[in-house]
Amino acid sequence: MYKFKDSTPDWLYHPANLDDNLLPQIQKELKKFFLSNKNQSLVPMTSTYIEYYDIKTCPTLIQQLEQWDLYTKFWGLAFISVDSTKIFPPHVDADVDCALNIPVFKCEGTYTVWYDGVITDNELPDYAKGIKIAEISRIADPKTVKEIGRCDSSVPHWLNINVLHRPETTHDRFRVAASLRFNPEPLNEKRELWPHLIKQ
Numbered sequence: 001m002y003k004f005k006d007s008t009p010d011w012l013y014h015p016a017n018l019d020d021n022l023l024p025q026i027q028k029e030l031k032k033f034f035l036s037n038k039n040q041s042l043v044p045m046t047s048t049y050i051e052y053y054d055i056k057t058c059p060t061l062i063q064q065l066e067q068w069d070l071y072t073k074f075w076g077l078a079f080i081s082v083d084s085t086k087i088f089p090p091h092v093d094a095d096v097d098c099a100l101n102i103p104v105f106k107c108e109g110t111y112t113v114w115y116d117g118v119i120t121d122n123e124l125p126d127y128a129k130g131i132k133i134a135e136i137s138r139i140a141d142p143k144t145v146k147e148i149g150r151c152d153s154s155v156p157h158w159l160n161i162n163v164l165h166r167p168e169t170t171h172d173r174f175r176v177a178a179s180l181r182f183n184p185e186p187l188n189e190k191r192e193l194w195p196h197l198i199k200q
């Protein structure tokens with residue numbers, strides 16, 4: 001499996017141990033957050049990545065992160081949207097190893113898919129770069145990629161985002177997932193995820 005960095009974990013994904021009683025409220029907060037911020041961003045309704053750093057309007061999400069001892073390590077909240085007519089190419093998120101993804105809009109029938117393949121020194125297409133930081137992502141040569149795993153985006157998951165991956169959709173409706181990033185990341189010295197974050 002191609003690894004962009006030596007520190008890249010060996011695992012691809014784990015179901016997230018989100019509190020089932022909190023999840024509906026967390027999703028409600030994230031929907032509101034997305035809808036109230038999208039007009040101010042540069043981002044059209046397309047396949048793109050945008051990022052925010054203040055989640056004070058999402059108190060239930062904060063409560064979940066505190067239960068996990070992760071709120072002090074919270075670094076950023078991204079929204080990853082997919083329009084079926086604009087392919088989001090396989091890429092690595094260059095300086096991050098893992099993310100917590102939570103479904104927000106129309107994630108049923110959509111997946112995160114991982115690939116082995118050859119990376120090129122190319123950036124994401126312009127339409128996918130919602131903000132400046134997305135410029136550091138690196139994409140794969142589509143002719144070389146081979147699927148090595150996938151998980152259902154309608155279920156909250158921890159994802160390895162330093163192995164080539166992309167969001168895939170099987171429907172033509174606009175889809176949005178939230179993706180949380182942490183620094184330091186909740187990984188041990190073997191780059192395994194903290195066990196209490198994984199749903200058994």
Ligand SMILES: [Fe+2]
Nearest residue numbers: 091092093161
């Ligand atoms: Fe990514």
